[in-house]
Amino acid sequence: MRTLFRSVGWTMIWSGLFLFAFLGYQLWGTGVRTDLAQAAAEDDLADQFELVRAEDGLEDTTAAVEIVLDDDGKVVEVIGSEGVAGSAFDPNSRQILLDEEAVAENTSFATIRFPTLVTRDELVTGRVEAGAIETEGTSWVVFEGTSRRTLKLGPGHMIDTPLPGQPGNAVISGHRTTYSAPFNRLDELEEGDPIIVETAIGTHVYVVRDPGTIIDNTSVLAMDDEGGWFAVRPTALWVKDAPAEGAWLTLTTCHPEYSARQRLIVVAELVAGPNHAVIYKDVGDA
Amino acid sequence: MRDLFNALPGPPFVKAVLAALIVVVVLALLVVVFEYGGDLIDDGGTIG
Numbered sequence: 001m002r003t004l005f006r007s008v009g010w011t012m013i014w015s016g017l018f019l020f021a022f023l024g025y026q027l028w029g030t031g032v033r034t035d036l037a038q039a040a041a042e043d044d045l046a047d048q049f050e051l052v053r054a055e056d057g058l059e060d061t062t063a064a065v066e067i068v069l070d071d072d073g074k075v076v077e078v079i080g081s082e083g084v085a086g087s088a089f090d091p092n093s094r095q096i097l098l099d100e101e102a103v104a105e106n107t108s109f110a111t112i113r114f115p116t117l118v119t120r121d122e123l124v125t126g127r128v129e130a131g132a133i134e135t136e137g138t139s140w141v142v143f144e145g146t147s148r149r150t151l152k153l154g155p156g157h158m159i160d161t162p163l164p165g166q167p168g169n170a171v172i173s174g175h176r177t178t179y180s181a182p183f184n185r186l187d188e189l190e191e192g193d194p195i196i197v198e199t200a201i202g203t204h205v206y207v208v209r210d211p212g213t214i215i216d217n218t219s220v221l222a223m224d225d226e227g228g229w230f231a232v233r234p235t236a237l238w239v240k241d242a243p244a245e246g247a248w249l250t251l252t253t254c255h256p257e258y259s260a261r262q263r264l265i266v267v268a269e270l271v272a273g274p275n276h277a278v279i280y281k282d283v284g285d286a
Numbered sequence: 287m288r289d290l291f292n293a294l295p296g297p298p299f300v301k302a303v304l305a306a307l308i309v310v311v312v313l314a315l316l317v318v319v320f321e322y323g324g325d326l327i328d329d330g331g332t333i334g
Contacts, residue, residue, distance in 0.1 A: 026324045151330035158332070177328040232333075239333050253331035260329040 026178050030152070034180035037153040041108040041141040048109070052200035065130040065203040065272075067194060073116040073123045074192035078205045078272030103163065105145040109199065110164055112155060112172065114138040116193040117185045130196055130203050140182045142197075146173045155182050161240055162247075164197040165204040165270070167279045169248040171240050176253040176264070183253035186266050191227035195249060195268050204273035206249045211267055214243050221262055231255045231262045239265055246270065247279045 068077040103109045116123060117138040124134055142164075146156040155174035162168035174183035189195075195206040210227030211220075217238060222231040232239060239250060247270035255264035270276055294301040 022320060022323060025320050026327060030324065146330065146332045148330065151332070156330070156332075171333065173330055173332040175328050175330055178324050179328075181328075183331060234329075234333065237334050252333055254328045255331075258327045260325060260327065260331075263331055263333060 030178045031180040033152055034154060038141050045108045045141055049200045066127050067130050067205060068127050069125045071125055073120055075194045075207050075271060103144045106143060106150050108141045108143050110142040111198045112140050112142050113196040117188060142172060151175060152179050164249060165199055165201060165273055165275050167247050169240060169250055171250045171252065173252045177258055183251060186251055186253050186264055187229055189228045189266050202274040205271055206268035207271045208266060208268045229264050229266045231264055234263050
C-alpha cells in the first residue's frame with residue numbers, strides 16, 4: 001500500500017511539473033523564437049523595401065503620410081498617401097506593382113500596425129505622421145504563407161489571396177496566445193479604428209468596418225456589439241472571398257482565447273494608399 | 287531512479303543501452319507533445 005501511495009504521489013508530482021513546463025513553453029517559450037524572427041525580419045525588410053523601390057523607380061513616401069485621428073483613435077482623414085511615382089494598374093492581372101509571385105513563401109514583405117491597440121488614453125490624436133504613431137508592441141512583420149512553420153515567425157499572409165494594398169481581399173492570420181501572440185488583442189478593435197500596412201510601394205491605411213453591415217452569412221457564430229469582429233468556424237472559407245469590390249484586409253486568429261475551436265475575424269477597408277485612387281476608380285467604372 | 291535502472295533486464299551494458307533508449311523516446315515524445323499540443327490552444331488562426 002505504501003509503495004502504491006508513493007507511486008501515485010510521484011506520478012502526480014511529475015504530471016504537475018510536465019503541465020507547468022508545457023504551459024510555460026506555450027505561453028512564453030514559443031515567443032522567444034518569434035521575437036528573434038521578428039527582429040531579424042525587420043532589418044531584412046528595410047533592405048528589401050529599398051531594393052524594390054530602386055528596381056521600380058519608386059519614392060519612399062512612408063514619412064509623408066499623415067493620419068488625422070479623433071479623440072477615440074478613429075480615422076478622420078489620411079493626407080499625402082496617394083499617387084506614388086511609378087504606380088501602374090494592370091487591368092488584366094488586377095495587380096498593382098507588387099506581384100503575388102514576386103513574394104516567396106516564408107519571406108517577410110510587409111509590416112502591420114494597430115495604433116489603437118495601445119492604451120487609448122496614450123494614443124496621439126490629431127494630425128500624426130503615419131510612421132510616428134505610437135504603436136509599441138503592436139507592430140509586426142508579416143510573412144508570406146500561413147503554414148505552421150511560417151506562423152511561428154509572425155503573422156502570415158494567405159497565399160491564394162491578394163497582397164495588402166491590392167484589389168480584393170487580403171487575408172492575414174496570426175497566433176492569439178502562443179508565438180508572441182501577435183493578434184492577441186484583435187478583439188479590442190472597433191469600427192473606425194485604423195490598421196496600417198507598409199509594403200515596398202508605400203503605406204496602406206485600412207479602417208475597420210462593422211461586419212454587421214457587410215457580412216450576410218448564416219454561419220457567423222458571434223458578432224461584436226462594438227462592430228469590430230465576428231466569429232466563425234475554422235472551415236468558413238467564404239471569409240476569404242467577401243467582400244467582392246474594392247480593397248479589403250481580413251485578419252483571422254483563434255477564438256475564444258486559449259482555444260482553436262473558432263476563428264475571430266476583423267474586416268477592414270482600404271481608405272488610403274498608393275493604389276487607393278486607382279482601385280476605387282476601377283470599382284466605380286465597373 | 288536506481289530501482290528503475292535495476293529493473294531493466296540484462297547485464298549492466300544492456301541496461302545502460304535500454305535506459306538511453308527510453309530517455310530518447312521520452313524526450314522525442316515530449317518534443318512532439320510540446321510542438322503539436324499547443325495547437326489545441328492556438329493553431330495560428332488560419333481559415334480552411
